[in-house]
Amino acid sequence: MVKVVVAGAAGGIGQPLSLLLKASPLIDELSLYDVVNTPGVATDLSHISSPAEVTGYLPENGEGVKKALKGANVVVIPAGIPRKPGMTRDDLFNINAGIVKGLIQSIAEVAPEAYILVISNPVNSTVPIAAEVLKKAGVFNPKKLFGVTTLDVVRAETFVASIVGEKDPRKTTIPVIGGHSGETIVPLFSQASPSVDIPSDKLDSLVNRVQFGGDEVVKAKDGAGSATLSMAYAGFRFAEKIIKAVKGEKGIVEPSYVYLPGVAGGDAIKEATGVDFFSVPIELGPDGAEKAINVISKANDHEKKLLEVAYKDLKGNIQKGIDFANKPAEQK
Numbered sequence: 001m002v003k004v005v006v007a008g009a010a011g012g013i014g015q016p017l018s019l020l021l022k023a024s025p026l027i028d029e030l031s032l033y034d035v036v037n038t039p040g041v042a043t044d045l046s047h048i049s050s051p052a053e054v055t056g057y058l059p060e061n062g063e064g065v066k067k068a069l070k071g072a073n074v075v076v077i078p079a080g081i082p083r084k085p086g087m088t089r090d091d092l093f094n095i096n097a098g099i100v101k102g103l104i105q106s107i108a109e110v111a112p113e114a115y116i117l118v119i120s121n122p123v124n125s126t127v128p129i130a131a132e133v134l135k136k137a138g139v140f141n142p143k144k145l146f147g148v149t150t151l152d153v154v155r156a157e158t159f160v161a162s163i164v165g166e167k168d169p170r171k172t173t174i175p176v177i178g179g180h181s182g183e184t185i186v187p188l189f190s191q192a193s194p195s196v197d198i199p200s201d202k203l204d205s206l207v208n209r210v211q212f213g214g215d216e217v218v219k220a221k222d223g224a225g226s227a228t229l230s231m232a233y234a235g236f237r238f239a240e241k242i243i244k245a246v247k248g249e250k251g252i253v254e255p256s257y258v259y260l261p262g263v264a265g266g267d268a269i270k271e272a273t274g275v276d277f278f279s280v281p282i283e284l285g286p287d288g289a290e291k292a293i294n295v296i297s298k299a300n301d302h303e304k305k306l307l308e309v310a311y312k313d314l315k316g317n318i319q320k321g322i323d324f325a326n327k328p329a330e331q332k
Ligand SMILES: NC(=O)C1=CN([C@@H]2O[C@H](COP(=O)(O)OP(=O)(O)OC[C@H]3O[C@@H](n4cnc5c(N)ncnc54)[C@H](O)[C@@H]3O)[C@@H](O)[C@H]2O)C=CC1
Pocket: 007, 008, 009, 010, 011, 012, 013, 014, 033, 034, 035, 036, 078, 079, 080, 081, 082, 083, 092, 096, 099, 102, 103, 118, 119, 120, 121, 122, 123, 148, 149, 150, 151, 152, 180, 225, 226, 227, 228, 231
């Protein structure tokens, strides 16, 4: 039995993500939670002839979220406001931090064993908030908490393919590490597999396009939000990998933003980066994050320079999340 919950299921990401999850034969139960519109989205999806049973929940004075989460194996969180042109992801903090904190408190209470996949921005800060809330509740398992950075990997694959002329972008694996905003996103093209030959005059703009791919979409949507469809694809790709690994499939690796000290191999990466939370390729297994793979030690000089900038920015983002989670309620 695999039960997946989407929190924020009626939104721009939530709906197409729920569609992809409903279409997956790996899922038996799909539970949709949002503050609006979930009965309609759930009824609509329930007519699709795939195995997953779909249910939808509204807040119902705090009871709805608990009903939605009960028995969850995987909880994906795309709840929260998206950017408009001119905003940074950090500008979303004031609203989204509280939303994520509340949802994680409910998960800690009702589904403490669940894998938690945080999409809500700013990921660099919302994942540390989630970790602090889970720690306080005494149920933090770092192998089961993931910041979803798959869209950065998907973008790197796509943009590289267009430069090197590969027809199927999925054939190239590129580690994209660090965080999930601007210069904290660091693609390691030198470790692409199979290797790629990027003309030196195109490298800087390629790195920039991966780092600021989100802005490209925000600008094109012109006030109507940020990436939703590509994010739904990326969120489903990551959720599916977790489910497959938990079911026993071997050799599954995907970068994700994790709490380094809680994952095997993470301590060495923490030492190199100076931060507790960082995205690196993670080997997934039946218990979640089995191993953090140290790709930093093999970064070339150009990438090392990019990484130094990422460490600095990430430190502030992480601390901001931790401080928020630990502030007494009346100061928020
Ligand atoms: N990690 C990543 O790579 C990406 C993250 N994002 C982030 O994902 C988030 C969602 O983006 P969109 O779906 O475009 O926004 P949206 O506004 O279309 O949808 C968000 C949904 O969350 C719901 N919501 C608000 N408070 C809630 C609560 N307490 N409990 C449950 N649901 C709640 C809203 O009712 C809405 O349906 C944003 O923060 C955005 O920045 C977006 C793209 C990529």
